[in-house]
Amino acid sequence: MRLHEYQAKEVFADAGIPTPDATLARTVDEAVEAAGEIGYPVAIKAQVHVGGRGKAGGIKLVENDEEAREAAAEILGMDLKGYQVDKVLVEEAVDFVNELYVGVTMDRGEGQPVAMVSTRGGVNIEEVAEEDPDAIAREHIDPAFGMHEYEARKVVYEAGVDRDIAMDVASILSTLYDLWEERDGADAEINPLMVTAEDDVIAADAVFNLDGDALFRQQDLAELEDEAAEDDLEAKANEYGFDYVRLSGNVGIxxxxxxxxxxxxxxxDYYGGAPANFLDIGGGAKAERVANALDMVFSDDNVDAVVFNIFGGITRGDEVANGINQALEQFDEIPKQVIVRLAGTNAEEGMEILNTDLVQVEATLEDAVQAAVEAAAEVEQ
Known part of the structure; x- marks a missing residue:
């Protein structure tokens, strides 16, 4: 379960992490009123579950009522990477001199939680990790003992954080870990953690994702789930009964x-593409279920090509082929190129049934994935 920024900040603030003065608004008038009460300048921030909101036009800094009204009118109701914006956070603007990153997540490779700190905050931390992994200091934590103060200080100093603020940053990181542990967190991040000229550190953004299987232990946070609205695709996935996760790429899977x-x-990823989703149709999928899966992926505007990878065990290749034909024959023109790989039970029968005028068929998974990555790249050009 993902919390919105405003919800995560409430959790962080209750735990003692400094956050800017802010008010949630659902209308333009509410946004303007909130901005006036907080005092200009303020940031007006779309509350949707996507990264890169600023670059997409979902965050605007305003200096007066006129600018606030214009920004709120532009952001409210906009489609932001497939999400409809129905609320904004009107927040005190922070006059900062530096931006840091702090976060806690599970390192599944090590089987331990890991605390992370970087002086390159305010940008996509995944890009930092790929381009310059040494820019992120990491400290694995033994969950049996929790985070010791010296571990928080160690990772902060290793990141190169200025000594004038190091203790404050270490304290925030310790609090973040405690929240992650006590609240059954999956990911907890502050990016950016802003540093002011007066050496104050303030959480200018907040990410807090929870383990959905542990919500029975977090009833107060579970009640926020209805407010942490899903996008149309996630709602459709629930309706169809799919295991689905939306990602940021353009190759549907x-x-x-x-x-x-x-x-x-x-x-x-290996062949240079970017996945747009995780979609598991499950075992024993019938034609209607396969058609529903294609309907979902076609509904994602970010998807430029689709790879359909089926290995028949319980699921029969002929049923899958019927589902693919059933879905694609509904369209006068196929909206995305579909590449199919079938193997296992009744795979040969399925290959004979597939309408190759509508799909591209590949014998191996590697060939299918490469074809999908290339097709998506051509659309992007």
Whole structure:
């Protein structure tokens, strides 16, 4: 379960992490009124579950009522990477001299939580990790003992944080870890953690994702789930009963079985593409279920090509082929190029049934993924 920024900031503030003065608004008039009460300048920030809101026009800094009204009118109701904006956070603007990153997540490779700090805050931390991994200091934490104060200080100093603010940053990181642990967190991040000229550190953004299987222990946060509205695709996934996660790429992925889908995601990345989603249709999928899966992926504007990876065990290749034909024959023109790989039970029968005028068929998973990555790249050009 993902919290909105305003919800995460409430959790952080209650735990003692400094956050800017802010008010949630659902109308233009509410936004203007809130801005006046907080005092200009303020930031008006779309509350949707996507990164890169600023670059997409979802965050604007305003200096007066006229600018606030114009910005709120522009942001409220906009489509931001597939999400409809129905609320904004009107927040005190922070006059900062530096931006840091602090975060806590689970390192599944090590089987331990990991605390992370970087002096390169305010940008996509995944890009920093890829381009300059040494710019992020990491400290693994033994969950049996929790984070010791010396561990927080160690990772902060290793990141190169200025000594004048190091203790404050270490304190915030310790609090963030405690929240992550006590609140059954999946990911907890502050990016950016802003540093002012007076050496104050303030959480200018907040990410807090929870383990959905542990919500029964977090009833007060579970009640926020209705407010943390899903986008149309996530709602459709719930309606269809799919395991679905939306990602930021443009190669749509459908498979049967979580491991098979994860393998396909890894191969898309390996061959230079970017996955748009995780979509597991499950075992024993009938034609209607397969058609629903294609309907979902076609509904994602970010998807430029689709790879359909099915290994038949319980799921029969002929049923999958019927579902693909059934879905695609509904369209006068196929909206996305579809590449199919079938293997396992009744795969040969399925290959004979597939309408190759509508799909591209590849014999191996590697060939199918490469074809999908190339097709998506051509659309982007």
């Amino acid at each position: 459908i498979g049967n079985g979580a491991g098979l889908v994860m393998t396909t995601l890894d191969l898309v």
